[in-house]
Amino acid sequence: MKMAPVIAVVGPSGVGKDSVIQALLARVPNFERVRRVITRPHGEGGEDFDRVSDRMFQTMVQDGSFVLYWAAHGLQYGIPVAITEQRQRADAVLVNLSRAVLPEAQKEFRELIVISLTADPKVLAQRLAVRGRESAADQARRLGRATAALSEGLNHVIEVDNSGSLDATVETILSGLQPERAYR
Template structure:
């Protein structure tokens, strides 16, 4: 790998988007386009629910999550939708080795992530609201009321810290196109 990345997270990509926007699909497709030992890594999330095969997540019980948070095992962690999410401190080692690291974050947690990694690049996955509603209904994970709540939250603006670079990737068409755009962002981080 190339020279060590600065501790400010200059090679960190903080991926955000409404639930159902296709973040996990984009991350999975992006990995299929990596060349050999190309140093682009996707961090898995620790989460207090079963994640299924479609996500890069590891399930922890709420008690184990709390224990790990207390021990400082998370670089970032947050609560959302009644669940706990965390990104392991291993990302600091990956960044230190010069890798571009992509994490599946939360729009509501962007300010805290930016405070820890002030040079990160935030990337929002944008999806048309009608398409988002169909995707949420199709995955069968939430009730109609929960889907309505998620759609309302998706339409809300979120705070973007001063000097935080925010890019947008549209995922309204073929997900392969959006995955390629995400990989281009990661590769640009390696060249910076």
């Protein structure tokens, strides 16, 4: 059975990954979002995710519940094995990934498309401040990592500046995914 591609949306904190994913889902009927498992503390929002404790996360790792997992920003993130079922029924699955796990994701999923979002540093700083999830020191650390390069050897990367309108970003992404296919 043919598996749909995994579209990894990556970029620095505040670049608008979740907004872009939501806009793509609204625009393309048979795209699905992968719901991540995160050890984010109660009271912290963000995307729609499954919140678990550190202990539960480690149990899930031991039980083989994830096809991919990593640590970032003091939290643990996991992509559930259910992504395989999603890939069997959708045209593509969208997932917010860390840039650091892209080589592992490419090995795991084979059909990996990377949407690498960037934005003007002033825009990133403003978005992080409005989000209000991190202290000023944490925001500064995140902004310091904003220009981290992607790993070498990724098969399909679409780079998009998300400093402007969300509609313009989505148009750029859709035209870069498969120009011959009508996502409009």
